[in-house]
Amino acid sequence: MAAAVTLSPEIRAKYEAVIGLEVHVQLLTGTKAFCSCANRFGAPPNTNVCPVCLGLPGALPVLNRRAVEFATLAALALNCEVRERSIFARKNYFYPDLPKGYQISQYDKPLAEHGRIEVPDGDGKKRIGITRLHMEEDAGKSMHEGFADSATRTYVDLNRCGTPLIEIVSEPDMRTPEEAYEYLTRLKEIMLYTAVSDCNMEEGSLRCDANVSVRLKGAGRFGTKAEVKNVNSFRFIRAALEYEIERQIEIVESGGRVVQETRLWNAGEGRTYSMRSKEQAHDYRYFPEPDLPPLIVTEDWKAEIASRMPELPEARRRRMIAEYSITEQDARTLTATRAFADQFESAARAAKNPRRVANLVQSELTMRLKATGLELEQSPISMKGVVQAADLAEEGKLSSKQLKQLFDLCFERSEDFGPVYEREKPRQITDSSLLEKMIDEVIAANPAQAEQYRKGKKTVAAFFVGQVMKASKGQANPALLNELVAKKLDG
Numbered sequence: 001m002a003a004a005v006t007l008s009p010e011i012r013a014k015y016e017a018v019i020g021l022e023v024h025v026q027l028l029t030g031t032k033a034f035c036s037c038a039n040r041f042g043a044p045p046n047t048n049v050c051p052v053c054l055g056l057p058g059a060l061p062v063l064n065r066r067a068v069e070f071a072t073l074a075a076l077a078l079n080c081e082v083r084e085r086s087i088f089a090r091k092n093y094f095y096p097d098l099p100k101g102y103q104i105s106q107y108d109k110p111l112a113e114h115g116r117i118e119v120p121d122g123d124g125k126k127r128i129g130i131t132r133l134h135m136e137e138d139a140g141k142s143m144h145e146g147f148a149d150s151a152t153r154t155y156v157d158l159n160r161c162g163t164p165l166i167e168i169v170s171e172p173d174m175r176t177p178e179e180a181y182e183y184l185t186r187l188k189e190i191m192l193y194t195a196v197s198d199c200n201m202e203e204g205s206l207r208c209d210a211n212v213s214v215r216l217k218g219a220g221r222f223g224t225k226a227e228v229k230n231v232n233s234f235r236f237i238r239a240a241l242e243y244e245i246e247r248q249i250e251i252v253e254s255g256g257r258v259v260q261e262t263r264l265w266n267a268g269e270g271r272t273y274s275m276r277s278k279e280q281a282h283d284y285r286y287f288p289e290p291d292l293p294p295l296i297v298t299e300d301w302k303a304e305i306a307s308r309m310p311e312l313p314e315a316r317r318r319r320m321i322a323e324y325s326i327t328e329q330d331a332r333t334l335t336a337t338r339a340f341a342d343q344f345e346s347a348a349r350a351a352k353n354p355r356r357v358a359n360l361v362q363s364e365l366t367m368r369l370k371a372t373g374l375e376l377e378q379s380p381i382s383m384k385g386v387v388q389a390a391d392l393a394e395e396g397k398l399s400s401k402q403l404k405q406l407f408d409l410c411f412e413r414s415e416d417f418g419p420v421y422e423r424e425k426p427r428q429i430t431d432s433s434l435l436e437k438m439i440d441e442v443i444a445a446n447p448a449q450a451e452q453y454r455k456g457k458k459t460v461a462a463f464f465v466g467q468v469m470k471a472s473k474g475q476a477n478p479a480l481l482n483e484l485v486a487k488k489l490d491g
Helices: 009-014 065-075 179-195 234-255 298-308 313-324 328-334 336-349 356-371 383-394 400-414 417-424 430-444 445-455 458-471 478-490
Strands: 015-026 087-090 104-107 111-119 125-135 140-142 155-157 163-172 208-216 226-231 261-266 269-278
Touching: 009 234, 009 478, 015 179, 015 234, 065 111, 065 125, 065 163, 065 179, 065 298, 104 125, 111 179, 125 179, 179 208, 179 234, 179 313, 208 234, 226 234, 226 445, 234 261, 234 269, 234 356, 313 328, 313 356, 328 336, 328 356, 328 430, 336 383, 356 383, 356 400, 383 400, 383 417, 400 417, 430 445, 430 458, 430 478, 445 458, 445 478, 458 478
Parallel strands: 226 261
Antiparallel strands: 015 163, 015 208, 087 104, 111 125, 125 163, 140 155, 208 226, 261 269
């Protein structure tokens, strides 16, 4: 990946970035925003279309009630104020994938305003403001590659026309690419927990444009911003922002002037390119959509939608920390998705020690998932299997070494813990006389360590436990072994 620019730490430290994000979230409705065409990804090109989403003369839009409910639920989850009366508008521009010549959106009277998301900030939290959340329809998709004549022709798939979206516009409150990454992570979590979208960036269900400018630290005025488009992953968002920040600082430091423009991110080269000058609101000639009445969300309707609100990620993490005595990092991993959090809580309530379940997920399970490139949902070991392993370890029937070996076999064979354990079921040595004989041999072979123990260095007991466990090939019952080692050394 090409480097951006090379700035000395001293020059970089003189400036701060000002970042705002515009996030488009595709709503998970069965049909489109203003017609009954299927809202489904992957259909053959230009098959999920009708006169309404193609903008044919005489075809009138009808607003999708479920889309309004999803948009309102998302707004409430983001702590926004939902307007009782919002207005749809026509956003006019001309592009091959926009057959009507305008996009139905909202402008000066959006569905919701004044929200917030909190992101980590050192030992505390930082509040990122949300300016607005409004509803709109998506455009089609221009296809510039994949065809024999792509060098000279552009193809258009209009299946996406009319897909219901919400656009979430943040305040310019972020100062680093890391804060932008955390904001997007929290936003995606909330959208997934409320189930208003699948947030699949590869399919375009979640898209993000970043507005970024730089200024000297302590300056009151914002610098000239550039908009960065075409960023299709959170990792690339962070990289694109870092590049753009350094590009703009270099321009200012060399006496130049940053131009307000839209730029495209090229992931292969690790840099942004100028696309066009940045449009202003008046360029779109917004005016109220004449074919749609004002959208009225009454207090009763809003309350009914709010009653469907699930427990959101941050609140769930706080409760789980208190209820299961787990760490904040444990809670963050275990609440990565709503489905996985549900699975963990079901498992934790069934387990003898919820903390041990959390530890197994965080250490043994997560380590193997990363090594194999799998997500939590793809794990061969189910939460039921994790509970079984945790309970066996809690009862002293499995040593940590045996548990690791069984987990390795599960991943090698793509099998759950239960059947692997039943077949392999490790033998544990629970015969006290046999263990005592092994302990005597280890103590006799290590008189210096035994003397250290008798002089008060009690931690040396762990050395003897380890040596006996090694001699028993990991088969000694851990609880019984610890008890017998202490008894022998004290005696």
